[in-house]
Amino acid sequence: MAKRTWSTIISCAIIIGAGAGGVFWIHQHSEKQLQGGPRLAVVAAQEVETTTAKTASDSNVKKTRKQIIEDSQKKVVTIESGIGLGSGFLYNDKGDVITNAHVVEGSKEVTVRTLNHEEYQGTVIGIGEETDVAVVRVPGLQKLTPLTIAKSKAETGDEVLALGSPLGLENTVTTGIISGVGRSFEIPPYIYSNLYQISAPITHGNSGGPLIHAETGEVLGINSAVVEQEGGIGFSIPITSVLKQVQAWSEKPNTTTVVQTNGGGNKAASGTSAEAEGLVTSFYLSLNESDYVTAYALLGSEWQSGTSYAKFREGYLNTSYVTISGISSSSNGHDEMEVTATITADERRDGEYVTSKYKVTYQLGYENGQLKILHGQGKKIK
Structure with a gap:
């Protein structure tokens, strides 16, 4: 267009100075310019097509x-509830x-911690009774772009990539493959159906974290269980099997807390006693x-300040298994239970295992909105 404009200006100058002869020359010159027009249009179109293709190619860079x-890590969080630590994803x-x-x-309210160690309060708006x-x-996370769901x-x-906070070690990533599909079993009160079996190592604290497709970055599942035998076998709930239920909770939030009982049934929370x-x-x-790590995280700040994690762990290394019975609770009237x-x-003593029975008493209270074990004592009984 610029070339034809300058040609026209030059032609006008010739008209002014050359009279009729100039008009004849201009007429022929203009025809040649017009005949060249379509070729210029094709070149321009080709340039546009090339630019568009390049833009599309850039946007699809793997x-x-x-x-x-x-x-992915920016959208994965650590969740601290009344019973310990876990993971989750936006x-x-x-x-x-x-x-x-x-x-x-x-729990009705939980603490959510991001990659940058920012803490937010979250409300449980939906929870499965048989589906885990x-x-x-978390209103404070509305500003973040969520993970893409497969x-x-x-x-x-x-x-695959398994992201989460195993043993409280936040922002951990492990790699592996889908090593099996269609795995089903039951861990009361939850029923696990058609799970992915994965080779990516997971353990306590990974629960709730995402299983990510290593090539697309899409969420394939929710890391949920591990069988700790011969190195451990992990299992993940396919996101496609629970997505409709999850979306239904988001559309119509349910803030009624459900507490699972050890017997496999469910009962509505009846106050802090059950918690x-x-x-x-x-x-x-x-x-x-x-x-x-999870057990230590349940202790209050005063207890933790007087007992380091290393000392706490050392105190239980010789205890192989504990059975709890006759549990009861009462309020002391000071927002504590x-x-x-x-x-x-x-317990292992002098190279042999012995069975001991204790009467234990714990004082529980809230710290920063989270129920903690503040103090405790035990007395050996026969």
């Missing part, structure tokens, strides 16, 4: 494994985090699983 990990633009039901069991999945709404199921051999007894029970369950129970412990 991310590296490192980029996928870095992007799945929509409402600040909703998907996790396991057993991670937030018995839950949703926590629309199809994974297949055996797909490379207090559940917390002490979870404390000993964590010790039975050698998950000393007293929990008493009888425990039977299998």
